[in-house]
Amino acid sequence: EAQVTQNPRYLITVTGKKLTVTCSQNMNHEYMSWYRQDPGLGLRQIYYSMNVEVTDKGDVPEGYKVSRKEKRNFPLILESPSPNQTSLYFCASTSVGADTQYFGPGTRLTVL
């Protein structure tokens, strides 16, 4: 089954404790991205990757890091989480030239 998976689905952590949210897709998509969803703001892109070892900032990259060492994986790293990073996070993937993105199920992060 074609899908984008994220782990964990729910995470409660404390300020400053490094964490990683994993994202994996099984569709051989070149393009992957991370979004955060906040009430009244919709979804905003954090980082994206055009292919392996090619990443770039989206609209709200501060406080986040990403890596793309393998085509299927695109982890989101919070080196020192802060409460303003409490949000719902979505990973998405698509093929270059395709018009539809596939979204993961979301990760709800709470930073205390």
Add this chain to the structure above:
Amino acid sequence: AQSVTQLGSHVSVSEGALVLLRCNYSSSVPPYLFWYVQYPNQGLQLLLKYTSAATLVKGINGFEAEFKKSETSFHLTKPSAHMSDAAEYFCAVSDTRNAGGTSYGKLTFGQGTILTVHP
């Protein structure tokens, strides 16, 4: 640069009534436009999309949307609301193209509209 404005953060309708969710966009190139739905505590589901073919697009669950270039709008409608339509709806635009002219998928979302359906 692309942007999306959804008019009305909350819309309330009675069951059986017309649903109209408004979306206006800004884009420097011919856009691709999307409507997504998010049911409570769930992920995003694609309702429908416009990718420069027919201007009236039909989606799942009886929803449709019409692309109006002159009005830069892509409003979502459904003739008769059901209780199960209660959810948050997002309009999104993609106008990013690579050097070859094909899309590489960045989506810019509106702020969302919460639809409430009353019995």
